[in-house]
Amino acid sequence: MHARLSAVALVGLEAHRVDVECSTGQGLPGLRLVGLPDAAVRESADRVRAAFHRLRLPWPEGKVVVNLAPAQLRKVGGGFDLSIAVAILAATGVVPAGAVVGLTAIGELGLDGLVRPVPGMLPLVAAAARLGAERVAVPLRGSAESALVHGVRLLAVDDLGQLVAVLRDGLRPEQPVAPAPVEHSDGLDLSDVRGQELGRRAVELAAAGGHHLLLAGPPGCGKTLLAQRLPGLLPPLALDDALESAAVLSAAGERDPDAPLDLRPPFRAPHHSTSAAGLLGGGSGIPRPGAISCAHHGVLFLDELLEIPRHVLDGLREPLEGGTVALTRAAGTVRYPARVQLVAATNPCPCGDLGRDDRTCRCRPDQVTRYRGRLSGPLLDRIDLQVELERVPAATLVELPAGEATDVVAARVRVARAVALERDGGLTSQVRWAVLRRAVGVDAQRRVARVADALGWSARGVERCMRVARTIADLDDSAGVSDAHVDEAAGYRLAVPA
Amino acid sequence: MSVWDAVAAEGTRPQQLADTVALLSDAVGRAALRAAAQDPDGTLPLEVAPPQPSSGQRAAAQEAARVWQGLGVRVALAGDPAWPSVIDRVPGPPALLAWRGPDRLPPGPAVAVVGARRATPYGTGVAAWLAQAAAEAGVTVVSGGARGIDAAAHGASARHGTVVVLGCGHDVPYPQEHARAGGLFDRVLDGGGAIVSELLPGTPPRPGAVRSRNRIVAGLADAVVVVEGREGSGALVTAGVAADAGIEVLAVPGDVRAPGSAAPHLLLREGAAVCADPSDLLAALSVTGGPGAHGERGADTVSVLPPKVLTELRQRWPRPVRASALASAAGLTLPETMACIVRGRVAGEVAEGPEGVRLRRAP
Numbered sequence: 001m002h003a004r005l006s007a008v009a010l011v012g013l014e015a016h017r018v019d020v021e022c023s024t025g026q027g028l029p030g031l032r033l034v035g036l037p038d039a040a041v042r043e044s045a046d047r048v049r050a051a052f053h054r055l056r057l058p059w060p061e062g063k064v065v066v067n068l069a070p071a072q073l074r075k076v077g078g079g080f081d082l083s084i085a086v087a088i089l090a091a092t093g094v095v096p097a098g099a100v101v102g103l104t105a106i107g108e109l110g111l112d113g114l115v116r117p118v119p120g121m122l123p124l125v126a127a128a129a130r131l132g133a134e135r136v137a138v139p140l141r142g143s144a145e146s147a148l149v150h151g152v153r154l155l156a157v158d159d160l161g162q163l164v165a166v167l168r169d170g171l172r173p174e175q176p177v178a179p180a181p182v183e184h185s186d187g188l189d190l191s192d193v194r195g196q197e198l199g200r201r202a203v204e205l206a207a208a209g210g211h212h213l214l215l216a217g218p219p220g221c222g223k224t225l226l227a228q229r230l231p232g233l234l235p236p237l238a239l240d241d242a243l244e245s246a247a248v249l250s251a252a253g254e255r256d257p258d259a260p261l262d263l264r265p266p267f268r269a270p271h272h273s274t275s276a277a278g279l280l281g282g283g284s285g286i287p288r289p290g291a292i293s294c295a296h297h298g299v300l301f302l303d304e305l306l307e308i309p310r311h312v313l314d315g316l317r318e319p320l321e322g323g324t325v326a327l328t329r330a331a332g333t334v335r336y337p338a339r340v341q342l343v344a345a346t347n348p349c350p351c352g353d354l355g356r357d358d359r360t361c362r363c364r365p366d367q368v369t370r371y372r373g374r375l376s377g378p379l380l381d382r383i384d385l386q387v388e389l390e391r392v393p394a395a396t397l398v399e400l401p402a403g404e405a406t407d408v409v410a411a412r413v414r415v416a417r418a419v420a421l422e423r424d425g426g427l428t429s430q431v432r433w434a435v436l437r438r439a440v441g442v443d444a445q446r447r448v449a450r451v452a453d454a455l456g457w458s459a460r461g462v463e464r465c466m467r468v469a470r471t472i473a474d475l476d477d478s479a480g481v482s483d484a485h486v487d488e489a490a491g492y493r494l495a496v497p498a
Numbered sequence: 499m500s501v502w503d504a505v506a507a508e509g510t511r512p513q514q515l516a517d518t519v520a521l522l523s524d525a526v527g528r529a530a531l532r533a534a535a536q537d538p539d540g541t542l543p544l545e546v547a548p549p550q551p552s553s554g555q556r557a558a559a560q561e562a563a564r565v566w567q568g569l570g571v572r573v574a575l576a577g578d579p580a581w582p583s584v585i586d587r588v589p590g591p592p593a594l595l596a597w598r599g600p601d602r603l604p605p606g607p608a609v610a611v612v613g614a615r616r617a618t619p620y621g622t623g624v625a626a627w628l629a630q631a632a633a634e635a636g637v638t639v640v641s642g643g644a645r646g647i648d649a650a651a652h653g654a655s656a657r658h659g660t661v662v663v664l665g666c667g668h669d670v671p672y673p674q675e676h677a678r679a680g681g682l683f684d685r686v687l688d689g690g691g692a693i694v695s696e697l698l699p700g701t702p703p704r705p706g707a708v709r710s711r712n713r714i715v716a717g718l719a720d721a722v723v724v725v726e727g728r729e730g731s732g733a734l735v736t737a738g739v740a741a742d743a744g745i746e747v748l749a750v751p752g753d754v755r756a757p758g759s760a761a762p763h764l765l766l767r768e769g770a771a772v773c774a775d776p777s778d779l780l781a782a783l784s785v786t787g788g789p790g791a792h793g794e795r796g797a798d799t800v801s802v803l804p805p806k807v808l809t810e811l812r813q814r815w816p817r818p819v820r821a822s823a824l825a826s827a828a829g830l831t832l833p834e835t836m837a838c839i840v841r842g843r844v845a846g847e848v849a850e851g852p853e854g855v856r857l858r859r860a861p
Binding site: 195196197198201216348349354355360363364366368369372388390450451454455472484485487488490491492494495 | 615616618645673675756757820821822825832833834836837838839840841843844845846850851852853854
C-alpha cells in the first residue's frame with residue numbers, strides 16, 4: 001500500500017516542499033526512514049510508533065518505508081512527525097487515501113500522540129500556502145501564529161487521534177483565529193531623558209530619516225536610554241513588514257506562537273561579547289538567524305561598539321548595505337532578511353573620561369586618535385548621524401524639566417516620514433543618489449560642497465550630509481533645503497582630536 | 499674610504515657621530531669632509547685608515563646617505579657656513595644637523611614652545627595662542643614634532659615657517675599623523691619652515707633620542723616656554739638645557755590641581771618667568787609686539803558667529819564649549835547652534851574637538 005502527502009522543510013527562511021511517501025509491504029517488521037533525515041527526524045520513528053501504540057492505531061505488519069523527497073535536501077527537526085504519521089495511516093487505510101490529497105502536515109508528535117508546534121510555524125505555514133497546499137494540519141497549540149497566514153485552510157488539532165477523526169470521519173475542526181495585531185508598548189518614553197538635547201535631536205532625526213546613528217559619550221550619559229527609545233518614535237510596522245519580522249523570530253524560535261502580531265519595530269541589543277554567529281547568524285547545520293535578523297524592520301543597538309571584535313563588525317557592512325545577510329556554509333547559502341536601523345554607542349576614549357568636567361581623561365592623544373581611528377572606515381561611513389554626548393551632572397539632572405514626550409516627537413516624525421515617502425518614494429537614508437540630489441536641490445548641494453571643501457570631507461561625507469540635511473528640512477516642514485539645514489547637518493559628525 | 503663607512507664603523511649615536519666627525523675633519527679638513535658627506539659614494543683621501551667597517555655596516559651607511567639624498571635633506575657639519583652657530587651654546591652640541599626645507603635655518607629671534615604630548619585643551623589653546631602671536635611678530639617658533647603642545651604650536655604658526663626638531667631619522671614616519679602626506683610636517687615645509695634631525699635615517703624614536711632632541715630645540719631658541727608637562731616631562735629637559743646655556747625660560751601657569759601643571763609650576767618655583775600673555779614672551783625676546791600680541795584683535799573683525807555665541811566662546815577661551823552649553827548660554831536652539839558652529843568652522847573661526855568647540859584665534 002502506498003500514500004503520499006506534503007510537508008515543508010525550511011532552509012533559513014526559504015521553504016522547500018517535501019513529499020512524504022509511505023509504502024508498506026513484505027519484509028521484516030519495522031519502520032525505515034529514508035531521504036536524508038537528520039538525527040531528530042530519524043528519532044521521529046520512535047515517537048510515531050509510541051503515539052500509534054498509545055492511541056491504539058493499527059501499526060502495519062510488514063516493513064514500512066517512509067521516504068522524504070527530494071532526497072538531496074537535508075531534513076531537520078521534529079516538524080515531519082505529523083506528516084510521517086499521516087502517511088503511515090493513509091498507507092494502511094486507516095484514513096482514506098483521498099483524504100490526504102493536497103494535505104500538508106506540520107508538527108511534532110509526543111509519545112502520547114500530542115501534536116506540538118515547532119520553531120518557524122509562521123514561515124512553514126506561509127510556505128505551504130505558497131506551495132499550493134489546500135489544507136494544512138497544524139498543532140492547535142500556538143495556532144494563532146499559523147492563523148496569521150491567509151488563503152489556506154488550517155486543520156488545527158491537539159493530538160493525532162483528532163487528526164484521524166478529521167481525515168476519516170470528516171470532522172471539521174474550528175478555524176483558529178489570529179488575534180488582532182497590537183502595538184506592544186515597552187513603557188519607555190522619551191520624556192525620561194532629561195537634558196541631552198543633542199542626543200534627543202539626533203534620535204528624532206534618526207527616526208525621521210531612518211538614518212543609522214552613532215552616540216559617543218562617557219559611561220552613564222544616557223546612550224542606552226536614548227537608543228531604547230528610538231523604536232517608540234518609529235511609526236508602527238506595516239502588516240507585511242510585521243509578518244516578515246515575525247517570520248524571522250519564529251524561525252529563530254524566539255516568538256511566542258500565541259502572541260498577537262506586534263507592530264512595534266523590534267529592538268535588539270546584543271551584548272558586545274557577542275560572536276559573529278550571534279550577531280549575523282550561524283551555527284552548525286542550517287545557520288540560525290542572528291540578532292541583526294531578529295531586529296529586521298527594527299533597531300539594532302550595539303553598545304560598546306569598539307569592544308566588538310573587528311571581524312564581527314566587518315560582517316555588518318554587507319547587511320547594512322543590502323538589507324539581507326547571506327550565510328554561506330559548506331552545505332549551501334542561507335539568506336535572512338536584515339533591514340535594520342543601526343544605533344551604535346561608544347565611549348569617547350579608552351578610559352571614557354574625555355570631555356568630562358569633573359575628571360581628567362587619562363588617555364594620551366595618540367591613544368584617543370587610535371581609538372577613534374578604529375571607528376573610522378567602512379562601517380562609520382554608513383552611519384549618517386554621529387553625535388558626541390556629554391554627561392549631565394546629577395545635580396543638574398534633578399533640576400531639569402522632563403523632556404518632550406514620545407507622542408509629541410513621534411507625531412513630528414510621522415509627518416516628516418510621510419512627506420519624504422511621498423516625494424521620494426522611500427526613506428531619506430535609503431533613496432538612490434539621483435533621487436536624493438533632486439530632493440535636496442542645487443543650492444543646498446553647492447552649500448554641502450563648500451562645507452565639505454572647508455572641512456576636508458570625502459564623497460561619502462558629502463552624501464551623508466545631504467541625506468541628513470534633507471531630513472532636517474522635512475522635520476522643519478520645509479520644501480527646500482536651506483543653508484541652515486545643511487550647516488546643522490554638517491555638525492552631526494564625530495570630531496577628530498586635534 | 500667613504501665618510502659613511504667611517505660613521506658606520508664608529509656608531510651613529512650623537513656622541514659617536516661627533517667623535518667621528520671630529521676625527522675625520524682633523525684628518526682631511528672640513529671642506530673635503532663636507533663634500534664627501536653629501537655623496538653616498540664619496541671617498542675621503544685618508545692617510546691613516548680608520549677601523550674598517552664590515553660590508554653590512556658599509557651598505558647600511560651608504561643607504562642612509564641615499565635616503566637623505568632622496569628626501570632632499572641638507573646636511574651641515576659643525577662650523578659649516580650653513581651651520582646654526584647658536585646651537586653650540588648647549589652642552590654636548592650635535593656634530594651634524596640634517597634638515598628638510600630652506601638652505602639655511604631661519605635666522606633671527608626664535609622661541610621654543612614645548613610641553614606635554616598628553617595636553618589639555620587649555621594647554622593646546624595657550625600654546626597655539628603664544629605660537630601664533632610670536633610668529634606674527636616675526637619670531638620663529640621651534641618645537642618638537644610630537645603630538646599635543648608641540649603640534650598645537652606648529653599648527654598655529656606653520657604658515658609663518660617654524661622649525662620642527664625630530665627625535666628620529668628623517669625617513670621614520672613619526673608621529674604618523676604628522677608625517678603623512680598633507681600632515682603637519684608638510685604644512686610646516688609649505689610655510690617655509692624646516693624639519694631638523696641630528697640622527698641618521700632609520701633611527702627610531704626611542705625615548706633617549708627624543709630627550710636628546712630637546713637640547714637642539716633649546717639650542718635653536720632664544721627663549722623657551724613650557725606650557726604643560728607632568729613631573730619628569732621632556733619639557734623639563736629642554737628648560738634645563740636652556741637654563742644651563744643661559745637661554746631665557748618661561749612657564750605658563752596652569753590649573754593647580756591638574757597633573758599637567760607640575761612641570762611649569764616646578765619651573766616657576768625655580769625662578770622661571772611667568773608667561774601669561776604673548777607680550778610676556780615678546781618682552782623676554784626684546785621684540786615689539788606684532789598684531790596678535792595684544793588682546794584686541796578679533797573684536798573689530800567681522801565674524802560669521804552671532805554676537806552672543808562669540809561672547810560665550812571668548813569668555814571660555816581657550817577652554818572648549820559644548821554645543822548644548824553654547825546653545826543655552828547664547829539663548830539659541832540646539833539646531834541653530836549646530837548650524838552656526840559649522841558656519842564658524844567653514845569660515846575658519848572655530849575649531850571643533852571631542853570636547854567641544856573653541857575659537858581658533860585668541861580673543
